[in-house]
Amino acid sequence: MSENCNQNCGSCSEDCDERKEVDFREKPNEHSSIKKVIGIVSGKGGVGKSLVTSMLAIAMNRKGYNTAILDADITGPSIPKAFGISRKASGSERGVIPVKSKTGIDIMSINLLLENDTDPVVWRGPIIANTVKQFWTDVVWDNIDYMFIDMPPGTGDVPLTVFQSIPIDGIVIVTSPQELVSMIVSKAVRMAEMMNVPILGIVENMSYFKCPDCDKEYKIFGESHIEEIADKHGIKVISKFPIDPKIALSVDKGMIELYTNDWLDNMSDSLEKLNDSENIENVGGDKMKIAVASENKMVTEHFGHCEGFMIFDTENSKIVKSELIPNPGHKPGFLPNFLHDKGVNVIISGGMGGGAIEIFNEKNIEVITGAKGNAEDVVISYLKGELKSTGSVCHEHQHSDECGDH
Numbered sequence: 001m002s003e004n005c006n007q008n009c010g011s012c013s014e015d016c017d018e019r020k021e022v023d024f025r026e027k028p029n030e031h032s033s034i035k036k037v038i039g040i041v042s043g044k045g046g047v048g049k050s051l052v053t054s055m056l057a058i059a060m061n062r063k064g065y066n067t068a069i070l071d072a073d074i075t076g077p078s079i080p081k082a083f084g085i086s087r088k089a090s091g092s093e094r095g096v097i098p099v100k101s102k103t104g105i106d107i108m109s110i111n112l113l114l115e116n117d118t119d120p121v122v123w124r125g126p127i128i129a130n131t132v133k134q135f136w137t138d139v140v141w142d143n144i145d146y147m148f149i150d151m152p153p154g155t156g157d158v159p160l161t162v163f164q165s166i167p168i169d170g171i172v173i174v175t176s177p178q179e180l181v182s183m184i185v186s187k188a189v190r191m192a193e194m195m196n197v198p199i200l201g202i203v204e205n206m207s208y209f210k211c212p213d214c215d216k217e218y219k220i221f222g223e224s225h226i227e228e229i230a231d232k233h234g235i236k237v238i239s240k241f242p243i244d245p246k247i248a249l250s251v252d253k254g255m256i257e258l259y260t261n262d263w264l265d266n267m268s269d270s271l272e273k274l275n276d277s278e279n280i281e282n283v284g285g286d287k288m289k290i291a292v293a294s295e296n297k298m299v300t301e302h303f304g305h306c307e308g309f310m311i312f313d314t315e316n317s318k319i320v321k322s323e324l325i326p327n328p329g330h331k332p333g334f335l336p337n338f339l340h341d342k343g344v345n346v347i348i349s350g351g352m353g354g355g356a357i358e359i360f361n362e363k364n365i366e367v368i369t370g371a372k373g374n375a376e377d378v379v380i381s382y383l384k385g386e387l388k389s390t391g392s393v394c395h396e397h398q399h400s401d402e403c404g405d406h
């Protein structure tokens with residue numbers, strides 16, 4: 001640690017052992033409620049990222065979900081055109097109100113703010129990234145189940161800033177067969193790993209062309225290798241889109257919402273399933289209290305007789321506060337109720353008796369047993385989804401009394 005350490009890692013460039021991960025994530029507008037945020041990324045422009053974003057939003061909207069599109073592609077905003085929106089966004093004292101598409105999808109794009117939407121946006125990276133942040137912090141996203149973000153193309157500075165400032169739950173990678181797919185997918189995977197964001201799958205656009213006369217499929221851009229590449233990285237191929245002149249026509253006429261095809265359904269089904277398994281939380285209300293039964297800041301074996309409970313307040317999967325509450329004493333059934341009254345949502349311990357586990361379960365408090373090591377470290381791995389309960393229960397012949405088996 002540096003002699004001049006002020007405990008503010010965000011303003012320090014030293015790479016020391018004590019360095020804490022800095023959370024750059026911005027809070028959404030206080031009136032927003034957004035359950036799932038999916039970023040759509042591509043290696044370069046023009047491969048159909050905006051199209052896939054639009055189609056995903058349309059598909060989920062048709063399934064009855066409240067859906068939104070945040071157009072973060074500030075220098076090439078194509079979403080309003082595809083949806084035929086020329087109205088501008090309005091403001092209220094609560095924030096900026098997005099424009100609703102014909103079928104009710106909430107949309108925000110730089111073109112909905114510019115006086116003349118043919119004006120080119122010639123801004124530098126930081127201003128572009130800031131604008132995207134404001135689409136998150138200043139826009140009122142009301143009761144949204146799925147938000148789809150049309151990310152800036154590439155894996156450079158601007159998409160990276162967007163990744164850091166918006167809590168993205170998963171990304172969909174869009175490629176086309178003529179791209180340097182392998183390299184692009186590797187880069188996107190690397191970026192997702194750095195940001196700790198799961199990859200929901202890959203969509204290959206312009207995969208083939210189906211002759212309307214003979215139904216034969218032609219691989220205009222050559223054979224696809226997407227399955228092998230996806231396999232190599234352990235990612236699913238969500239869908240393969242054909243080249244379809246009706247798509248281009250619908251986009252040009254601003255009627256993308258009228259376009260239908262059956263591969264759209266496969267895509268939304270996959271997304272629903274993937275999201276179920278990701279157990280994605282509501283980002284508007286992603287606050288938790290996690291208690292760790294501890295001894296000297298380490299997870300203890302004995303829940304009932306621990307020295308105290310380290311209580312961690314977390315927000316958007318980051319620790320924002322921690323305090324030690326001494327163990328008030330071990331009486332049958334007392335501690336689970338005590339922690340419930342403190343607003344705890346998760347309890348982590350080395351061991352715990354079956355009686356205590358039962359009361360926690362009744363109170364909808366998640367129980368993780370079998371944890372070991374530093375209390376803060378186990379909470380961090382819990383927040384990353386890496387800490388799993390061994391489910392071990394202490395029985396009477398072991399140390400039921402220490403573990404609160406009542």
Ligand SMILES: Nc1ncnc2c1ncn2[C@@H]1O[C@H](COP(=O)(O)OP(=O)(O)OP(=O)(O)O)[C@@H](O)[C@H]1O
Pocket residue numbers: 042044045046047048049050051052073076077078153205206241242243244245246247248249251252
């Ligand atoms: N499968 C397809 N069949 C026919 N036309 C397509 C298809 N995919 C995309 N297009 C057309 O190609 C153009 C580029 O697509 P799109 O805007 O979605 O790409 P993008 O990756 O978002 O590009 P940018 O990053 O430049 O915004 C659009 O005019 C779109 O209508």
